[in-house]
Amino acid sequence: MKKIRVGLVGFGFIGPHHLEAIRRTGLAEVVAIATSDAAGAHAKAEQSGVARATGDWRTLTADPAIDVIDIATPTHLHGPIALAALAAGKHVIVDKPLATSSAEAARMLAGAQRARVVHAVTFNIRYNVMLQHARAIIARGDLGEVRLVRGHYLQEWLLKDTDFNWRLQPERAGALGMIADAGAHWYDLAQHVTGRRIVRVLADLSTAMRVRRPTRGRTVRVQVPDLGLIVCEFDHGARGHFATSALCAGHKNDLTIEVSGSHASLRWEQERPDELWLGHRDAPNQLLRKDPALLDPGVRHYAALPGGHAEAWPDAFRNLMRNILGFIAEGRDPREADEIAFPTFATGLRIARIADAIAASAKAGGRWQSVKKP
Numbered sequence: 001m002k003k004i005r006v007g008l009v010g011f012g013f014i015g016p017h018h019l020e021a022i023r024r025t026g027l028a029e030v031v032a033i034a035t036s037d038a039a040g041a042h043a044k045a046e047q048s049g050v051a052r053a054t055g056d057w058r059t060l061t062a063d064p065a066i067d068v069i070d071i072a073t074p075t076h077l078h079g080p081i082a083l084a085a086l087a088a089g090k091h092v093i094v095d096k097p098l099a100t101s102s103a104e105a106a107r108m109l110a111g112a113q114r115a116r117v118v119h120a121v122t123f124n125i126r127y128n129v130m131l132q133h134a135r136a137i138i139a140r141g142d143l144g145e146v147r148l149v150r151g152h153y154l155q156e157w158l159l160k161d162t163d164f165n166w167r168l169q170p171e172r173a174g175a176l177g178m179i180a181d182a183g184a185h186w187y188d189l190a191q192h193v194t195g196r197r198i199v200r201v202l203a204d205l206s207t208a209m210r211v212r213r214p215t216r217g218r219t220v221r222v223q224v225p226d227l228g229l230i231v232c233e234f235d236h237g238a239r240g241h242f243a244t245s246a247l248c249a250g251h252k253n254d255l256t257i258e259v260s261g262s263h264a265s266l267r268w269e270q271e272r273p274d275e276l277w278l279g280h281r282d283a284p285n286q287l288l289r290k291d292p293a294l295l296d297p298g299v300r301h302y303a304a305l306p307g308g309h310a311e312a313w314p315d316a317f318r319n320l321m322r323n324i325l326g327f328i329a330e331g332r333d334p335r336e337a338d339e340i341a342f343p344t345f346a347t348g349l350r351i352a353r354i355a356d357a358i359a360a361s362a363k364a365g366g367r368w369q370s371v372k373k374p
Contacts, residue, residue, distance in 0.1 A: 150258050
């Protein structure tokens with residue numbers, strides 16, 4: 001089988017992980033890298049064993065030899081690059097979140113639908129094998145009726161006033177900062193795992209550290225929130241609550257989700273990805289360690305290793321890329337794409353509309369706001 005040819009745009013923190021996940025599928029080859037700095041792009045391509053490099057992403061979107069454009073840039077560049085790739089008839093993969101605004105996300109979805117190409121967003125965390133098992137047991141009714149979904153995404157990389165990153169710049173990351181960026185993973189997980197949609201939100205957003213000093217003698221006024229507290233309602237009446245901040249010492253990459261139903265509860269923690277906690281009233285609680293033999297038969301293929309062999313974040317990324325690239329390799333009609341197999345631009349637009357509702361709720365002083373329907 002001829003390998004799919006991928007052009008990768010962006011090679012900062014996340015770009016190399018896209019490259020690794022693509023290579024691990026065995027279905028595609030990254031044939032070129034584009035970054036904003038030509039010399040840096042060539043150095044990174046040589047170091048990573050990629051044949052070509054450029055300082056202009058337009059070189060890749062215009063190249064007829066490239067089948068897929070994979071976008072791993074800061075969020076404000078997602079839209080322009082994706083729309084150019086779609087106009088050239090290429091399949092497009094975009095790192096999350098899809099765009100800095102729902103209006104731009106809607107334009108990207110419309111462009112993908114017109115082009116009739118495969119379009120995907122890398123909400124990779126949901127493809128941890130234990131989360132796939134969680135989704136399967138909720139779908140078959142093991143938890144009963146879902147009543148409460150709670151969790152958080154807590155990190156520490158903004159704890160000091162000398163910490164700084166482009167995600168604090170609204171012109172590059174959007175107006176909500178981490179609430180829309182890292183938070184997007186949790187909004188996606190809450191809906192994917194439960195099979196339900198978030199329809200209303202109530203939000204309290206704040207900025208604890210209003211001035212930062214990234215370098216000696218330089219100060220930057222922070223214009224995005226660094227703490228978000230969100231209550232939400234799902235389409236069947238269940239409630240949820242979520243907190244996110246990167247000001248929490250000791251929390252390296254702590255995304256947690258817990259679902260409580262009328263029969264049982266479950267909890268998954270990203271920092272302990274091989275475990276799923278199951279809570280019961282009339283029986284002992286359980287801690288299920290990853291073992292393919294103990295998982296739902298429909299999701300066992302997401303586990304590449306036997307029990308006792310850890311699988312985590314990079315493996316979830318591989319699982320997602322395998323689903324996307326496998327769909328492309330089979331030549332399937334993009335209109336048949338199943339958002340359970342991989343998140344599409346429609347998924348990304350729904351998450352962007354949740355962010356819209358969060359912003360509107362905070363602006364209104366913490367009143368309930370409905371999420372705009374498709």
